[in-house]
Structure formats: C-alpha cells, structure tokens
Amino acid sequence: MSAKLESQILIVGAGVFGISTASHLLSRGYKNVTVIDRSTVLPAPDAASTDKNKIVRSSYADPFYTALAREATSLLPISAWKNTEEWGDTYHESGVYCAMQGQDSYIDEAYKNDVAHGARVDELPTPEAVRSIFPADVNVFVPDNARGFLNHDGGWAFASQGVERMMAKVTSLGGKIIPGKAVVELLKADGKATGVRCADGSVLEADLVVLAVGSWTASAFPGLGLDGQCLATGQTVTFVQLTPEEGDRYRQCPVYVDFHSGFYIFPPNHENIVKLAIHSGGFVQKIRQENSDVYVSTPRTVVSDGVDGLRIPKSSVQKLRAELARIYPDLAKKPFSGTRLCWYTDSTNDDWVIGAHPDIGNVFMATSGSGHAYKFLPNIGRLVVDAIEGKLLPELVKKFAVNRLHEHDVTEPEVRLNPPAELIVDELCTPDDLLPA
Secondary structure (H helix, E strand, O other): OOOOOOOEEEEEOOHHHHHHHHHHHHHHHOOOEEEOOOOOOOOOOOOOOOOOOOOEEEOOOHHHHHHHHHHOOOOOOOOOOOOHHHOOOOEEEOOOOEEEEEOOOOHHHHHHHHHOOOEEEEEEHHHHHHHHHOOOOOOOOOOOEEEEEOOOOOOOHHHHHHHHHHHHHHHOOOEEEEEEOOOOEEEEEEEEEEEEEEEOOOEEEEEEEEEEHHHHHHHHOOHOOOOOOOOEEEEEEEEEEHHHHHHHHHOOOOOOOOOOOOEOOOOOOOEEEEEEEEEEEEEEEEEOOOOOOOOOEEEOHHHHHHHHHOOOEEEHHHHHHHHHHHOOOOOHHOOOOOEEEEEEEEEEOOOOOEEEEOEEEEEEEEOOOOOOOHOOOOOOOHHHHHHHOOOOOOHHHHOOOOOOOOOOOOOOOHHHHOOEEOOOHHEEEEEEHHOOO
16 A cells, blocks of 8 residues: 555544644645544544543563654654653653562563663662652552562653644644544445545545544444454543642652553642543443444443443442552542543554555554553654555564454553453442542
C-alpha cells in the first residue's frame, strides 16, 4: 500500500492514532488530509484520550516500546513532550514509581530496558528507599517487602489538552478536521475502499481510508471481523477531590504503578483531583449487530447512556478503595468524587494494530492502543505513516499486523492476561457506593 502526496487521505477518528497520523502525513508534504469523527464535540467526550491525565513512561518489558518512549521524552531535539512551545504545560515530569513486591519478571525486564536506554533510574531495593521518594508530610503505606524503581524521565500528561494542541497543529498545517461525521458504511469497488458514507447521508471519497476509531473499531465496522484483534474493554477509573492544602502535599508524589495488580494512581492535577484506576482485562458489553447473529463488544459511555454510562461495577469501586488504602490510607477515607469506564481497544497481546487490512484494498488500520498508546501521541503517527509508505521495518510490520499470530510472553503484565468480564448493568455502582465505609 502506498499513497502519493496528492492522494485524498481520509482518517476516521480524531483520537491519538488519527490526529497523530494526520500531523505526520502533513509534515511529510501530503496535501489532502481530512480527519472525521462521530462526535459533534472534539475532543470526543467519551474517547479514551479525553481524560484528566495519562501516564508517560518508558518502563516496558518490551524494548521496542522503551526505545519509542525514550524518543518521545528524552532531551533530544526530536522530543515533543518537553517542547513547551508545542505542548505548553501538557507534560508534568513527576517521575514514575514502578512498585514490586517479591519477584516480578515484567518489572525486572522493564528496569533493565530503562537502564539500557539511558533513563535516569533510581533502584529502590528496600522499603526505606521506597519511602524516601514520597514527601515526608504524606502518609504513604510501604509494606515490608516493598521494592521497585523510580524513573525520573516520566510522569503524566494532561490528556485532553495534548489532543487539543495536536488538533490545532493539524489545522495549522492545512489539514481538515470535521466533527459530527459518524460513518455507517465503508464504500467499496473492485475489492478496494473508495470512501465512506456517514449517518447524515454525506459521502466522502478517498484514495486511502485510515480507520483510527479506537474502541468503536469492531462495532462501527462489523463486516471487517475485527472483534478479536480490536476488542473494546471498559477499564475502571475513579477520582478523589482534594483540598488545596492536600493538593499541595500530594502533588510532590510520583505516579505510582503496580503492574502486578494493574493499579495506578496520579498526583493531583491543577484542580486538585487525584485519578486512580486499574488496568486489567476489563469489562465487555456484547451487543448483537443489526441483521446478524454476531455479538460485538461496544462501549457504554456518557454519550451513549448519559451520566449512567460513567458508572463502574460496585466490585471495582471496592477494589479501587482497597488499593488506595494500601498506598495512601488518608485518601481512602475520602469519598470518591466520580467514576468512569474508560474504553480501551485491546489487541490479543497489547501490541498495536497498524497496517493494511488483509482483505480490502485502500483500508489502513491504526488502532488497538491497548491502554498504552497515549504517551506516544507525539510520534505514534510516524509509525503509521512509515507503514503507509512501506518504510516500516519488516519485524514491525509483523508485530503490528491485523492478522498476526501471537503467544503471550514476559512483555505483557500478568494482570492483562485475565479475560474480560461481562458488564452487568444491575451490578453498577450507585452514589452511596462512592462513600467511604
């Protein structure tokens, strides 16, 4: 698959993959790049990337992602997150603490990769060393077997703001971004895509269609058979509102990540809100497709179900509070100020899906962030454009192929191997569940 600089390129989806791809296409001289999105408001209110914060880390057991993240966060000229002219105050380098209790092959490999790629890393071999990275006036629980490492070259990004700034860059480079265009049909002729038909009846023609619709990939295009490699899973998130005084104290904490349990928590943002979440197999909502016996996991969000779409399972609320008490006991005594199901697009092995669709010409996939794509907003589009131009390394073409085969290995956190659970509406939380016991 290839494209000429004059080709009409249509990107469906204005999230991380879509908007980053548009930016890199335009930067390479492509003249006709259009991004459309189903949402009438952009960034889309229910997109995974429309969030208070996302982790920026290079700590991966897979050295490829470590290297790519170092490219995005290092002090080299190509780095973006530290370029305040481009990103303003989007990026906050709080450091990322990767916790360990006992043996953990994923963390061991992540530490080795960080060191090998020159990250500023402090090994924390004892509970005392772990405690020392937190402010003295913050009550943090450190178990007797605690150890881990602190990567100073990382932290978190104000997610929504990052997408907004890249959207502005796309338009400044001459790209078009059109909201309110929900695609209902992929138009084809002679086995190749020729464009899309939208819910409002409009038709947009294209020489190349890039599908970057995130967790709506499989449900929006059921005829492409993508539910296995692009599975929509709801991940559980909740928030704690701090006082200004509490915010000042906890803001000095690093991002806390426990790859064994999947729990992670951020320092408070500018609104003094602490976000905490669990990255696991998540939850699926299987919905029968129209005129079909096929059931596809489909996001349940604030857009589709109003504020009810923000509720998470009661069991997850309880687990999140227990994890919070295990780290910051004082915060666990406060009520949760809100919840959210953040819908990921999970591949079979947490590698992304970037490449040509195997059965339909002129269709290119850029999706399946698997909960770890946002940090690569500055440079993930480079990979997509390299693939479009046929410049992607053969091993990466294989790694990201839609129809790849894979066996699980140490490069995936163990908690991510758990199968997703069925989302049951009757078991979702109520306001009373958000109060401390």
